[in-house]
Amino acid sequence: MTNTDEGTGGVFPTLADGVSAAPAPSSSEERLKRLRRQSLWLAAAFIVICAFSVLSWWREAREEIFWVWVVGMTVIFLINISLWRALVREDEKKAKRIRDRDQRYRQTLALLPEGVTILGEGWRIEWVNQRALEHFNITPEVVGRSFFDAVSDERLRRWLLERNFTKRFQMKTRGDRDLDVAVVAPDSRHMMIVTHDVTERRRVDDMRRDFVANVSHELRTPLTVISGFLDLENHPGALPPDVVSRHRELMLEQATRMKSLLDDLLLLSSLENRDDQNDADAEVIAMPKLLEDVVREGRALSLEHHHIDLNCEDVSLIGQADEIRSAVMNLVSNAVRYTPEGGRITVTWARRGTGAALSVTDTGIGIEAKHIPRLTERFYRVDKGRSRGTGGTGLGLAIVKHVLRRNDGRLLIESTPGKGSTFMMVFPESRIFSDQL
Template sequence: MNPKLLFWVPALLRLGLLFAFAGLVWWWMGLVAGLSLALAAAVTAIIVQLSYLQKLGEWLEHPQETRLPDGWGAWTEAFARLYHLRRDDKKHQAELTEWLARFRQAMHLLPEGVAIMDDVLFLEWCNPALERHLGLTMERDKGLRVTNLVRHPDFIDYIILGRYEQPLTLAFRGRKIECRIIPFENRRQILVTHDATDTERIEAMRRDFIANASHELRTPLTVIVGFLEIAMADPGLDVTTRTAHLTLMTEQAQRMQRLIQDMLTLSRLESDEFPLKRERVDIKLLVESIAAEARALSGGRHTIEVAVDGPDVMGSMEELRSAFANLASNAVRYSPNGGTIRLAWSRGPDALAFAVTDCGIGIDPEHIPRLTERFYRVDKSRSRETQGTGLGLAIVKHVLLRHGGKLTITSQPGKGSTFAATLPNTSLPA
């Protein structure tokens, strides 16, 4: 039925009944009595309507579902509709509150920084990532101009000039921060920041790796090609010279072979195509075999001590042998003749550790954080003398990462070093 009819039909019926009753009183008791009754009924109806209007006005000032007044006549339907509207409004408000909480939680967890600014660059909101990137604090800086908070000339020029087609990269507080402005609505802008420090570092490492690998391969290839050209140009070389040339070529070819083998090992360790295959590793047998290899490499120039005081572990025998052997061979190469090298396996309260302690030349503190980088050498000339490839500690690091462990280095220049490969207690056999 038409809503208008639902309102007017009951109202007209009530008026008709009122006038009919007043007519009966007029017929029964006279004109004055009938008019008095009609007037009293009209005044009562007006007072009732005004009281309901007052209640409605009070409720509209403080709309609460529990305080909605009851009604009579057409007010019953009006208050019922208001009740449903208020209930739906509360439901939608609860849903919006839930979605807003989810949005804020998502924004807080984003690694990217996000800030909302108005058209005159006043900060309205930002997430914790942007606070870290640009050194802002939401509670302190809300309502302040962003260009007054981030006083970097390039950042200010980027925002004021409005050239937002390309992102801006800032060197800010020791980090590389990438900024981008996105227009939002008519009077809003979104500032998005990204910490590109790690990306830049990885890219620099990639460039260094390619350059270092090319350099390391070029040297032996130059020697081999040079001697081959001499041999081809002068077939009548004496036996002594030819033997010397062949010996040097063999050494350089072996050096190149070791380098390529280590590079392939690193590539395999970093690849997801070669998952870790765990097996029970006999630690005593492994450490004793590594000690035997170290004694053979030393040729009697060092004293090799062994101490095994810990259980077996679960892991890759081949990979752990490679990591532990690299640590032991480095100790032999960098320890002076007559020194003592100690290989020890032990179990601590939180981890298992294979520690190699030497009495070698030691390492300055500024070099220690970079020792596991590919091709990084503290003393390049000494590394060439000891036939190192510069990839050994990088291999150790990646082997330990695959086993959930880490490499700890402590050293004092002139007093020796300790390289400890630690594995978590979760590596213990069940």
């Protein structure tokens, strides 16, 4: 990062003081005051001796008076030299303290998570920290140039020229960052631009709003169905018995759907509220047995409409068995939902590098690359109509992500539209159990 010696001089160094208690006088300041008092006393003594010597010489021109004057002046001169050197040393120490304080302020500003750009007269960039360089996508060479030559955002330029800094300015950078911009302007010629990256906060806020909207939608549909059928049954004899029976089947189906959604929400909430990595309840999981059970359930879910194969090495995993089972079942059930009848699903558990990996590969509809980074978001659906038709809650991969986070694993996704997908859970060597000494 580029610094200039006088970049913050005179205006902004004191801003870092903030509001604080008045500092107690230091020993060096007391010494400096004492030296100044001694200098004043010596100056007074010099004047007195000079006046006394001139008066005595005028009354009686004696050689002794001359030598007294010479000796007195020499002693005062030597003492003054000593005091002058002491004053110079104190001034040097004071200047060093100011330089050190200024350097500390600069280091503090440089380490702030916010971007800080200090402008001088004529909008000239006098100092900028590394975070501001990243926020504005500029290089250290811009120091000394006009801010408007380095940053070409026209909306930001108009806002700065208006000088109405009571409200913050919101801008989006070329790198698709959301920045919150504030300005401190101590006078008409200087200003400090402070930028804060709120991209992640905006993303979380958007996810929270989407979550509330999606939960509301997911619950409203089955509740509407159930309440509508119940209204019809309030009129006995209005519907044939077979229609009433069908309505009750549909109500049971919708109630089951709501229960499944609430179970997934409770599980996801439980995973999020636990520690990211907690081995207190970890155990050795016999993966061949666990995967045989999951594949059996997958075949039952498929109603034998898919070919589901299992390739499993005799390798055990250390982790939370219930959570791992839930994660694997989510991957298998997703593969069943999104693979056409007659398709093939392969579950593989084997050593991989220094750890082990569990993969679920299908010959389903596949996923476009642009959707893959968002698949683990709650309720994120590639095709909303198709997804809801399959009966999923939209929380499965979010659950998988949190399970892996708690078990030191990571999720890898590969997919080709029209050909199929592979979801792989990768675990490090520390999570692989070996009974060999």
